[in-house]
Amino acid sequence: MATLSEAYGDSPLGLQHIIPLDFDSIHELPDSHIWSDHVNDHDSEKYTHLKHAPKNEESSVPIIDLSAPNVVELVGNACETWGMFHVINHGVSSILVNNVESHARQLFSLPTQHKLKALRAPGGATGYGVARISPFFSKLMWHEGFTIMGSTVEHAKELWPHGYEDFCNVMDNYQKRMKSLAYQIMLLILKFLDITKEEEEEVISVSSIHESDADGALQLNSYPCCPDPNRAIGLAPHTDSLLLTILHQSETKGLQIHRNGVGWVPVPPVSGALVVNIGDLLHILSNGRLPTVYHRAVPNQDRHRVSVAYFYGPPVESIIGPLNKLPSPIYRSLTVKEYISLKNKHRGKALSLIKI
Ligand SMILES: C=C1C[C@]23C[C@H]1CC[C@H]2[C@@]12CCC[C@@](C)(C(=O)O1)[C@H]2[C@@H]3C(=O)O
Ligand SMILES: O=C(O)CCC(=O)C(=O)O
Numbered sequence: 060m061a062t063l064s065e066a067y068g069d070s071p072l073g074l075q076h077i078i079p080l081d082f083d084s085i086h087e088l089p090d091s092h093i094w095s096d097h098v099n100d101h102d103s104e105k106y107t108h109l110k111h112a113p114k115n116e117e118s119s120v121p122i123i124d125l126s127a128p129n130v131v132e133l134v135g136n137a138c139e140t141w142g143m144f145h146v147i148n149h150g151v152s153s154i155l156v157n158n159v160e161s162h163a164r165q166l167f168s169l170p171t172q173h174k175l176k177a178l179r180a181p182g183g184a185t186g187y188g189v190a191r192i193s194p195f196f197s198k199l200m201w202h203e204g205f206t207i208m209g210s211t212v213e214h215a216k217e218l219w220p221h222g223y224e225d226f227c228n229v230m231d232n233y234q235k236r237m238k239s240l241a242y243q244i245m246l247l248i249l250k251f252l253d254i255t256k257e258e259e260e261e262v263i264s265v266s267s268i269h270e271s272d273a274d275g276a277l278q279l280n281s282y283p284c285c286p287d288p289n290r291a292i293g294l295a296p297h298t299d300s301l302l303l304t305i306l307h308q309s310e311t312k313g314l315q316i317h318r319n320g321v322g323w324v325p326v327p328p329v330s331g332a333l334v335v336n337i338g339d340l341l342h343i344l345s346n347g348r349l350p351t352v353y354h355r356a357v358p359n360q361d362r363h364r365v366s367v368a369y370f371y372g373p374p375v376e377s378i379i380g381p382l383n384k385l386p387s388p389i390y391r392s393l394t395v396k397e398y399i400s401l402k403n404k405h406r407g408k409a410l411s412l413i414k415i
């Protein structure tokens with residue numbers, strides 16, 4: 060087995076866990092989509108004090124300029140305290156980002172029957188469908204997604220038999236740009252973790268996180284206008300599995316992260332910025348020093364939100380574990396593919412299952 064797509068294809072899902080709701084035809088939140096216990100906990104007292112707190116590092120996700128001279132420290136501190144940051148001056152052209160978003164919108168605005176032509180296969184990993192984590196929840200999400208791993212020509216042909224090239228080119232270019240940005244950020248984080256140049260080269264070759272070796276996936280997310288957003292969930296709480304994620308969340312709010320002792324905190328979009336967050340594999344690599352972020356997305360009543368997430372990870376056959384120089388490893392080493400399979404079976408419990 061060599062690819063991310065094969066690693067995910069390993070855990071087949073039933074069609075009931077793949078086919079999204081036909082959102083166009085629904086004008087009232089169906090019982091299947093009512094999440095009674097989430098309600099607006101970000102409106103709670105706990106959050107009110109946060110909302111009025113001065114805008115300092117303690118109250119909102121930091122915004123980091125990638126060209127700042129002390130960027131290593133800024134990125135490292137943000138990763139340690141938030142596991143997440145906004146990045147500006149990232150070098151990815153806003154034309155490309157907007158182009159990806161508008162192609163994603165075009166895809167999701169196709170009629171349901173048409174989108175189903177690119178439905179993810181039960182044993183597949185790519186294409187149109189509900190979120191991978193859906194089987195873990197009894198309620199359904201107000202969400203539809205389209206997953207890309209490498210070339211998306213096959214699915215694009217199913218959707219647009221004559222005129223799929225544009226979509227494919229944009230997605231290819233974006234994946235390339237994301238991969239090199241992710242690698243650049245990964246090097247800053249390794250520097251922060253105090254890895255010497257030689258060790259850095261060793262880490263890079265051992266866990267194959269080099270730009271040219273790394274594997275990645277692109278997820279287009281759609282959260283249609285929702286008749287009762289306070290009782291619905293766009294994307295249920297989860298942590299991302301790979302090393303790090305780079306998210307473009309357009310101009311519409313919806314992303315939230317969970318902060319201990321505070322609850323769900325919104326991460327409003329910052330114009331021109333991309334959101335970077337730590338995933339499980341980087342948490343493992345840092346021996347628990349960098350937190351993997353528990354986050355979710357909520358829908359809006361009158362705005363159709365689209366987001367684009369790039370997941371950056373090492374090749375699935377490579378072995379990942381706490382960096383050698385870090386004392387007393389708290390996690391055992393394992394292959395990426397083994398971790399993916401644990402996560403597909405146990406979701407949030409996967410990390411505790413590899414604790415030493
Ligand atoms: C490479 C990845 C990363 C995946 C699985 C696969 C493709 C789609 C990604 C997501 C996207 C939506 C949230 C998530 C939790 C989901 O359900 O599918 C992500 C998951 C992960 O980070 O675990
Ligand atoms: O839409 C968002 O803001 C979050 C998306 C996300 O968490 C994901 O794709 O993993």
Ligand SMILES: [Fe+2]
Nearest residue numbers: 297298299354
């Ligand atoms: Fe996520």
